[in-house]
Amino acid sequence: MTLFFAILFYFAAAVFVGGLAYKIVDFARTPSPLSIPTTPAPTSAPGVAFRMFREVVFFESLFKGNLWIWAMGAAFHFGLALVLFRHLRYFTEPVPFVVAVSQPFGIYAGFMMAAGLAGLWARRLLVERIRYISTVSDHLMLVLLLVIAATGLGMKFLFHTDVVGVKAFFLGLMSFDIQPLPAHPGLYIHLGAVALLLIVFPYSKLLHAPGIFFSPTRNMADDPRETRHLASWAAQLEKN
Amino acid sequence: MAGPELKAPALREYPTAPALQPDAMAGLKCYVANEKIQEPLGFPGKLADNWQDTHDRVIGRMGELLKKYCSFKVFMDACVHCGACADKCHYFLGSGDPKNMPVARQDLMRSVYRRYFTPTGKMFPSLVGARDLTPEVLDEWYSYYWQCSECRRCSVFCPYGIDTAEITMVGRELLNYAGYGQKYLNEIIGKVHRVGNNLGLPGPALRDTLDGLEEDVKEDTGVDVKYPLDEKGAEVLLITPSADFFAEPHIDSTIGYGKVFHAAGISWTFSSLASEAGNFGMFIGNYDQLRKIALRIREAALDLGVKRIVVGECGHAWRVAYAFWNTLTGVGAGGKDPFAIELQKQLDPRFKQPSHICEVTWDLIQQGRLKFDKSANDHRVITFHDSCNVARASRMGDYPGGQFDIPRNIVRAVANKFHDMAEDTIGEKTFCCGGGGGVLTDELMDIRVKGALPRMEALQRVVDDHGVNFMATICAICKAQFTKVLPYYGFKSGMVGGVHQLVSTAIKLGNEQ
Ligand code: SF4
Ligand code: SF4
Numbered sequence: 001m002t003l004f005f006a007i008l009f010y011f012a013a014a015v016f017v018g019g020l021a022y023k024i025v026d027f028a029r030t031p032s033p034l035s036i037p038t039t040p041a042p043t044s045a046p047g048v049a050f051r052m053f054r055e056v057v058f059f060e061s062l063f064k065g066n067l068w069i070w071a072m073g074a075a076f077h078f079g080l081a082l083v084l085f086r087h088l089r090y091f092t093e094p095v096p097f098v099v100a101v102s103q104p105f106g107i108y109a110g111f112m113m114a115a116g117l118a119g120l121w122a123r124r125l126l127v128e129r130i131r132y133i134s135t136v137s138d139h140l141m142l143v144l145l146l147v148i149a150a151t152g153l154g155m156k157f158l159f160h161t162d163v164v165g166v167k168a169f170f171l172g173l174m175s176f177d178i179q180p181l182p183a184h185p186g187l188y189i190h191l192g193a194v195a196l197l198l199i200v201f202p203y204s205k206l207l208h209a210p211g212i213f214f215s216p217t218r219n220m221a222d223d224p225r226e227t228r229h230l231a232s233w234a235a236q237l238e239k240n
Numbered sequence: 241m242a243g244p245e246l247k248a249p250a251l252r253e254y255p256t257a258p259a260l261q262p263d264a265m266a267g268l269k270c271y272v273a274n275e276k277i278q279e280p281l282g283f284p285g286k287l288a289d290n291w292q293d294t295h296d297r298v299i300g301r302m303g304e305l306l307k308k309y310c311s312f313k314v315f316m317d318a319c320v321h322c323g324a325c326a327d328k329c330h331y332f333l334g335s336g337d338p339k340n341m342p343v344a345r346q347d348l349m350r351s352v353y354r355r356y357f358t359p360t361g362k363m364f365p366s367l368v369g370a371r372d373l374t375p376e377v378l379d380e381w382y383s384y385y386w387q388c389s390e391c392r393r394c395s396v397f398c399p400y401g402i403d404t405a406e407i408t409m410v411g412r413e414l415l416n417y418a419g420y421g422q423k424y425l426n427e428i429i430g431k432v433h434r435v436g437n438n439l440g441l442p443g444p445a446l447r448d449t450l451d452g453l454e455e456d457v458k459e460d461t462g463v464d465v466k467y468p469l470d471e472k473g474a475e476v477l478l479i480t481p482s483a484d485f486f487a488e489p490h491i492d493s494t495i496g497y498g499k500v501f502h503a504a505g506i507s508w509t510f511s512s513l514a515s516e517a518g519n520f521g522m523f524i525g526n527y528d529q530l531r532k533i534a535l536r537i538r539e540a541a542l543d544l545g546v547k548r549i550v551v552g553e554c555g556h557a558w559r560v561a562y563a564f565w566n567t568l569t570g571v572g573a574g575g576k577d578p579f580a581i582e583l584q585k586q587l588d589p590r591f592k593q594p595s596h597i598c599e600v601t602w603d604l605i606q607q608g609r610l611k612f613d614k615s616a617n618d619h620r621v622i623t624f625h626d627s628c629n630v631a632r633a634s635r636m637g638d639y640p641g642g643q644f645d646i647p648r649n650i651v652r653a654v655a656n657k658f659h660d661m662a663e664d665t666i667g668e669k670t671f672c673c674g675g676g677g678g679v680l681t682d683e684l685m686d687i688r689v690k691g692a693l694p695r696m697e698a699l700q701r702v703v704d705d706h707g708v709n710f711m712a713t714i715c716a717i718c719k720a721q722f723t724k725v726l727p728y729y730g731f732k733s734g735m736v737g738g739v740h741q742l743v744s745t746a747i748k749l750g751n752e753q
Contacts, residue, residue, distance in 0.1 A: 023317075030310040033527065035563045038395045038403065038632055040640035040668060055399065064669075065324035065397030073322065073399075123323070128260055130323040132338045133347065135369035137360075138321050203360045204368075208400055211318030216311045217401035222635055224563045225592055228575040233308055234567070237531065238579050 002169070002181045005191055009173060012195040019202025020210065027214040031231035041222035048221050055218060072119035076145075079113025082106050083152070090167045091174065107156065114149040117142055137204065144193055151190035161187045248689050248728040249334055251697050257327035261336035265690075269379075270386050270683045273421035280430055281529060284419030294418050295373050299356050301417045302410075306357065308527075311406045316353045318400045319346060325394040325402070330671050331387050334690030339384050342394035342404040348380055349407050382420060385411035387687050390523065390556075390677035391628035396668055405677070409525025412678075416524060424681035425520045432533055436515050437482035443469070443512035449485050450510070457495055463749045465502045467494075468509040472544050476501065476508035478597070479517045479537055479561070480552025481716035489737040490719055493553050496740030499747050500601050504609045508550075514540035517557035518716065522564070523678035531568045534560065538569040538583060547588040550595050553738050555627035555676065555715035561594045562634040598714060599636050601743060602646045605653050612746040617655035620710040622742065623702050624648055624660065625695065625722075626670035627715035641667075647714055647739050654746040659706040665698040673713075675721025688721060689728050696729040703731075711736050 042048050054060040059077075062070045086106025088099045121142045124134050155161045165182035172179035181187070200206065213219065221227075275285030288294045306313050325342040327333065332340040339345060347369065354361030354370035361370030371377065388408040395403035415421065431440040441449070450467040457465045468474065478501075484494040501508045514536045521529030541549055549571055551561045566572025570580035572593055587593045604610045624647060630636075636643040644667050651658055665671050674691030702708040713719060713736060722736035 027310065027314055030307060030313050032310045033308065034567060036311060036403070036406070036633070038392060038401055038668075039635055039643070041635075043640060055401075059399050061397055061401065062322070062324050062399040065328070065399075066322075069322050069324050127323070129257060129326045129338065129341060130321075132260060133321050133323060133326065133341065133343050135321070136366065137364075137368045140367070200360070203358055205318070205320045207317040208320050211314050212400045214310060214314045215318065215401040216314070217395050217403050222640060224566050225572045225594070226574050228566045228570070228572060228577075228580055230567055230577075231308070234527065235577075237528075238577075 001183065001188065002178065005169075005181050005188075005195075006173060006178050008192070008195045012198040016198040016201050023202050023207060024210050027210065031233070032216040032220065033229070033231035033234045035220055035222075035224040035229050036216050037220040037222050038217040039222055041220070043222050045221060048219060052213065052218060055212060068123065069120070072116045072123070074116070075112045076116030076120065079109040079111075079116060082109030083113055090163075090170045093167075093171060110149060110153050110156070114146065114153065117146050117149060121146070141204070141206075144197055148190060148193045148197065151186050151193070155184070155186050155190065159184070159186050246685060246689060246728070248696075249693050251693070251700055251729070255333070255694065255697055258333060258336040260338045262338055264337040265331075265335050265340065265387060265687060266337070266380075266383060268387065268684065268687055269383055270679075270681055271423035272382075273423045273426040277423060277426045277430060278416075278419060278421050280433070281416075281421075281426060283416045283421055283426075286419045288419065291375060294378070298373060298378070298414050298418050301414055302353070302356070305410055305413065309406070309410070311403065312410050314400075315346065315402045315406060316350055316357075319343060319350065319402055322399065324397050324399065325404070328394050328397050329388075329404075330391075330393070330674060330694045331389075331687060331691045334674070334693035335687065339380075340387055345384055345388060345404050346402065346407045348377070348384055349411055352377060378415070378418060378420065381411050382415055385415065386422060386679060386684065388677060389628070389672045389674065389679055389691065391672035392632040393628065393669070393672065396632065408677070409522075411525075412523070413525040416526065422524075422678065425523055425678045429520050429524075429529055429533070432516055432520075432536075436513055436536065438516050438518050438520070439482040439485070441482060441485060441515065443515075446485060446510070446512055446515060453491070453495060453498070457498070461749055463502070465498050465749070467498050470512055470544070471507075471509035474507045474509035474544065474546055476506055476548045476550050477514075477541055477544055477546040478508055478510055478550050478552060479514055479557075479594075480510070481518045481554040481557055482516045483716040483720060484552055485515075487716075487720065488723070489734070489741060490553075490716055492741035492744060493738030494740075496738070496742075496744030496747070497552060497597055499744055499749060500597075500604065500610065500740070503611075503747055503749055504604045509544060509546070511540040511544060513543070517551050517554050517561065519557060519560040520678065522556060522560055530560070530564065534565060534568040537565065537571060541571065542583060542586070545586065547586070548591050548595065549587070549593055550597055550600055552597050553714040553716065553740060555629035555717060557716075558596055558714075559629035559633040562596070565594060596636050596646075598646050598650060598739060601740070602637075602650055605650065611748040612654045612743075613748060614654060614656050614746055616746045617742055618657070620655060620742070621657040621659065621706060621708045622651055622655055622710045622712055623658070623699070623708045624651060624666070624739075625673065625711050625713040625718060625736075626666050627713055627718050628670060628672050628676055630714060631668055631670045644668075647712075650739055651712055651742060654742050659702050659708055661698040661702050665694065671695045671698070673715070673718040673721040674725060676715075676717050680717055680721060685724075689725055692721070692725045692729070696726075696731075699731070700729075709735060710742075712739050712742060713737075714739050
């Protein structure tokens with residue numbers, strides 16, 4: 001099992017990093033030939049940075065759009081962010097002070113994350129118009145995340161695993177010195193689901209994470225009268 | 241389909257998302273362009289006899305667009321199906337057809353994108369909602385991409401800024417590439433190339449119309465207000481939608497433009513070469529057409545030697561002028577290449593190029609160069625309808641949101657009675673009139689009437705609460721659409737008019753006692 005998970009994680013990490021890098025480069029290389037920010041929009045680069053900050057941290061547009069989705073989406077994403085931060089302790093030795101301090105909060109965050117996910121799934125199942133637009137993969141993605149959250153919380157509160165061993169395994173992975181992974185079915189499910197998530201990330205709607213930074217309606221400044229935007233393929237047209 | 245038997249949906253007291261009525265609008269199909277219309281624009285005349293050819297053409301073009309437009313690529317990938325946009329489209333609110341939910345409209349395209357351009361869609365199509373491109377899919381595109389007014393309301397609420405208008409433009413571009421164009425728009429685009437404007441009014445007819453206007457104004461006011469055409473050396477070139485030359489109520493705003501320039505003592509002219517501000521190339525998402533149509537403006541400006549370019553009351557035209565002209569034609573500032581510099585050194589850098597007529601009028605008002613008798617508008621209780629393309633795709637003045645304040649400031653400066661409609665139906669959240677983006681054709685009357693529902697509900701409220709009897713707007717399409725659609729909801733069609741119609745009523749031309 002140790003070897004299986006070691007290979008799985010190397011593979012997942014490679015797909016995640018490689019796939020995501022490919023996508024990001026692809027997004028970055030594709031031009032926006034016309035100025036299309038959704039207005040009112042900031043007129044300068046710092047303004048755009050601030051708008052982007054508000055979108056990424058506060059989900060500003062979603063807040064305008066739908067309070068329920070916003071609340072549950074925020075609970076999930078902030079929960080996830082804290083949980084991820086807390087998990088840094090498995091990858092660092094010595095554990096940085098802030099990560100150590102975050103440990104108790106991370107646990108609450110785990111519940112917040114699970115509650116947010118459950119709420120989002122309930123909406124998908126119960127609200128007619130959202131059920132209509134949901135694909136099988138939309139449901140499966142939520143299931144996958146819920147499995148990750150539930151097994152994680154389960155190992156914290158019900159079926160403890162040898163966290164010291166888990167840490168040794170991951171530190172080992174990072175230095176290409178493979179250490180035994182504690183045998184624990186909950187842990188296997190947890191890690192398997194995480195690996196799967198990493199693998200599908202670059203080919204799924206999880207691309208919303210890098211995507212927002214490349215969304216022309218949000219990342220362009222409202223300055224078309226002062227600046228001449230010209231994509232290279234569009235500039236070619238002026239030559240003839 | 242159009243006609244008296246067409247019924248408007250009932251106004252609702254508490255507007256909420258409607259129950260889904262699958263395929264309620266599935267049968268709606270506007271007239272298809274024939275070969276004579278398609279070919280001069282460089283599109284295939286009709287669908288290929290062999291489906292595989294059509295299929296390859298569409299998928300091939302889709303691949304090209306994915307490389308040319310970051311918006312298309314990112315929007316295809318980033319949607320999480322959260323549903324925040326689902327109940328934001330006026331066509332969904334009015335029809336209940338789930339495919340008129342913005343996300344579902346995108347999915348008509350996304351499903352095909354996933355099948356041909358993503359590994360998950362290639363391997364597990366049913367899991368991720370991917371599907372092959374079939375003749376049925378193409379028909380579905382034709383139906384639903386002509387039930388979107390490219391109003392961008394959905395993009396305001398999407399956490400990733402996904403703008404369904406961009407997807408609709410791609411859809412229409414692909415349909416054109418398949419030889420499956422829409423008659424209404426493509427026929428008009430042909431007219432612009434041949435005659436110079438959407439209505440096909442040749443230069444002499446324009447001069448006649450303007451002569452008639454001069455006589456009318458003289459009779460009305462006793463003042464010789466000029467409506468010049470092709471006058472070399474004028475300071476301002478005014479580009480306005482061609483409907484402004486003869487349609488009701490558009491013409492009343494045209495009269496207003498002339499009075500403003502007259503009262504301020506600014507020399508100006510129309511151009512017969514560029515007698516159209518509208519640019520339907522945007523609606524079909526075709527960069528070449530968009531550019532070709534816009535280049536007429538550049539040509540006219542260089543030819544007439546004007547110092548300023550001003551745009552009349554038109555929503556999508558202002559978007560094209562404000563946001564795209566600098567890119568397409570060099571009308572603007574900041575250009576560093578010879579093409580742009582040639583024009584930009586001629587234009588007066590003290591003014592924004594191009595300027596909206598409302599920016600011009602508001603500046604003059606602030607400088608005290610225009611005088612009004614506000615009581616002349618006292619028979620009107622006014623509200624203002626923000627047009628989508630002005631609200632969500634452009635700006636006026638120096639700060640974001642100026643596009644909301646400036647027209648209202650003008651209305652308040654020329655009239656005493658003004659009331660805004662509900663907060664969530666104006667400004668950046670404004671509802672489309674229901675006729676924008678290339679659906680202003682009679683065969684689509686059913687969806688036009690249904691799409692007007694949210695605006696009509698908001699209007700009814702200010703009519704009831706404040707006795708509003710005039711809805712001002714600054715868009716030729718809004719004016720044409722409301723004139724037709726208001727009666728379906730029990731309002732008078734004369735209720736809609738332009739901001740410069742109000743200016744025209746109240747402005748003092750200097751001959752008063
Ligand atoms: S752009 Fe406007 S008409 Fe089109 S889907 Fe979005 S809200 Fe509806
Ligand atoms: S709001 Fe944006 S992410 Fe959510 S369903 Fe609509 S388009 Fe997709």
